[in-house]
Amino acid sequence: MRFLQLYNYEIAIFLAMVGLYIVVSRGNLVKKIAGLSMFQTSVFILYISMGVVDGGSVPILTEGVTRYSNPLPHVLILTAIVVGVATTAVALSLVIRINEAYGTVEEDEVHQQDESF
Amino acid sequence: MLGTLSNDLPALQVVVPLMSAPLCLVLARWPRLVWILCVAASWTSLAISMELLDQVLSYGPISYAMGGWAAPWGIEYRVDSVNAYVILIVTGIASVVLPFAGASVAGEIREDKVAMFYTLLMLCLTGLLGMTITGDAFNVFVFLEISSLSMYGLISMGRDRRALTSAFQYLVMGTIGGTFILVGIGFLYVITGTLNMADIAQRLPEATQLRTLHTAFAFLVVGIGLKLAMFPLHLWLPNAYAYAPSTATALIAATATKVAVYALLRFVFTVIGPVTAYEDLPFGEIAMALATLGLLTGSFVAIFQENVKRILAYSSVAQIGYILLGIGLATALGLQAGILHLFNHALMKGALFMAVGCFFYRVGSVRLDDLRGIGRKMPWTFAAFVIAGLSLIGVPLTVGFISKWYLLQATLQQGYWPLALLILGGSLLAVVYIWRVVEAAWFGSPSVRANDAKEAPLGLLIPTWTLVLANLYFGIHTELTVGVADLAARTLLEAIR
């Protein structure tokens, strides 16, 4: 049942696709951001999954344990999470400013006021 | 003291702008002081980059272990002729754009936001420099995001409210691009278990998971392609350039895409290796096809724009095409042409966007209609625009000619006649879109806005003309640019063997 064994990768792909779909299909800017976050999150799962070592334990030095999972991807993904949070924050603040400037956060309504999107 | 400092130059290259960023906020109450600080930081960076290039040229690549942690565990900063050259481009442009920023920012940004603007500018510079200097794949992603996030902020500070929507659009596409790169790097890690570029390159040939490698490559190319505005992933670029503050546009247009191109070169040649890219996968064909499409569409669409900054932005899409074309050829000459054009295009686009910034400073608009007749009111700025424009077209004695010469030679060497014709066709389209601006600015009866305009202040003119003269200087004295580009191309091609 190889298919099931790789379930975390499948979840990552599923999340990525859903996220991208939301970004592309939704006109609401906040929803776009949500989609974008999902997309980023899927990569976090991907990274964390690849740190797994079969039969490995939590990567904290413990007596009697010789096999550890790889801690490096987890550390990396901490950085990526920070980046993701920052991106979401910048995006949301942009949306606030857009809302102030246009009085709406719907893409097509913004587009009606200014041909820029 | 100096001795130890000179050993830490690779770190200082990133740390100087990084540290000046928070300092800008501390000094926020004195915008003038902030500006002086940033100019000083950019000039220091330039000095460091020159020293680095000099060291690389005399002693070969420099490897610097960040924080004393040796590679591959620690983060390695690795400077060779390729990135020393790109760093020189970035810092060189920054040290001209920042003096320009003084007057331009004061005219375009609300006073209480000025310090913020400079903070972001410095962070952007940090990110770009870091991305270039690092020898660690994951570090590339981190610095990429630093530069991107600050760029979103910079763009959104434009006076027009469309700056906000453009920044948002860029944010969405940029983040997707960044995430793609992250996925690509992750896959590389899965295959090799290391993040150090040189290490990855060493272990990849033994890799058996070819499908993973190919997937990683595809993710990387698409992700970086988004950042470098490779056709058809360029959609974010025109708006972002058009509505950002003039200073930001000049800096971003001249450097950001260049650094992305560098990242592409690095991943394709050093990390993954041209054998995988060009022989196992059709990277060369795809790059050339997209490059040609990009250079034609970009030039063609540029002709129909009514906003001068958008004209130049679409022209950038086309110029990226030239660079990619050289890379796609994958010959020593082609690579050299592409790398040479990195430098030369930075010079001409920087000069053009700064000249447009001067117009904006006086006229408050960069629409062709509003710029009618401005040539007679601001002759020096206009002359700067014309010369830089001629450089873009590729008239001899300018850098544009040198680039075109090498690129054409590279295509002819391979016997790609149609490509050579397309390149020349692109030049002719450039004549059309540049001359539209020239005609409007010179012949049109002055618009209401242009009528009251007078020549731009010296604080703007001097930096603009510095770059314009650099366009001429490096069009005549090509030893440095051509020589280093040649060396860089050979370094990239040798890396595999």
Place this chain on the structure above:
Amino acid sequence: MSPAGAMQLAVALPAAASIPIVITGRSPNLREFVTLACAASVLILVGSTLPAVLSGARPELQLLEILPGLELMFRLEPLGMIFALVASFLWLITSIYSIGYMRGHHETNQTRFYACFAIAIASALGVAFAGNMLTLFVAYEVLSISTYPLVTHAGTEKAKRAGRVYLGILLGTSIGLQLLAILWTWTVTGTLDFTEGGLLAGEIEGPAAAVLLALYVFGIGKAAVMPFHRWLPAAMVAPTPVSALLHAVAVVKAGVFAVLKVTIYIFGTDFMLQSGASDWLVWFAGATILLASLVAMTKDNLKARLAYSTISQLSYIVLGALLATQASILGSMMHIAMHAFAKITLFFAAGAILVAAHKSEISDMAGLGRAMPLTFGAFFIGSLSIIGLPPFGGMWSKWYLGLGTIESGHWLLLTVLLVSSLLNIAYLLAVPIRAFFGKPKDGTVYARVQEAPASCLAAMIVTSLACLVLFFYPQPFFQLATAIAGAQ
């Protein structure tokens, strides 16, 4: 001064003179003094190199290496000497003429006019001295761009459109075709130096040689071979001194000069003959000669008629170059000088008529000859020289061109030359004849019309006398031309 130094200074001086011209712009007398002084010095400088070149020296000057193995360099040889002499001599004359014309016609922006003019001359001399194709190309492009403000001098909508055509065709052909040809040559041979006997023999063959030659001939848009001739009539919106010096001498001659350089020093006449690269191109030149003459007949605007006449005459030179026989090359070189003196006389006259009588249409000029006998007299002389009748210089070049067609066995092309001469008579002589013998359309009496300003007249008289002198004393040009044609 060494010939090489004189060469350098002759280019640098006019380019540098544009600065004092701009500075002294407020005081027209001073500004024009600067122009005249510079023109005179350039003429002396160019003249000073003549003995050396005649005695077989080929002074060289390396300027700088802009690309590895490829430098900007000057090398003075007889062909360039002819062009440089003609351009620098006529610049002096035109400067004198311009003073009367620009003031008499109350032109605006005269300072810009003189400054751009000086730069244009500097680049024309750069073309003349060029020691390799790259240098020639660089100077050629500078010439295109520096003449753009002159063409669009009036700043009107019409001037703008003309400027668009002008720059569009000149930049378009040079970047689109000529640059490609240069790069091709470079990839094939690895050098661009003008070499006696040519570069390409044995390096390229068959149809490729023909294509390359076509790229050069059409890429040198300034030679105005149809279908790339439209820029020349468009350029006629410029003030008359510009049309006279640049669009009858410097710019257009730079074009045909470049074609000659390519055929002699890049292809080599032997290779041209043997490869047959020009076999089909000669028909383009021949067609241009006839068609342009025919179009000239339909033009009522005097300057437009002269422009088409120039197009036709330029193709004589191109034809001579493409035939690549000894006589035809000799004729082509002579024609550069002969046509220059004759055509500039015609333009001077056209400008004088415009200034003095405010007439630009030929049909309006009937009867004007009696009011302006000197002007129309000069026009008459210039026309005769262009037609190729003795005792005027134009005869020599036509003679050798005709010989060239016979040498190469192109009887049809000889007929083209003869028919074209007949057409010349029809469209050129008609002008003075109508002016002297015609009756004004509406019965106006030109009592109040006087001759143009003295400086205009002086310039015209000098050039028309030169046409005459060159018939009896063509030696300098003849010697220079045989030095090359003989060497083939």
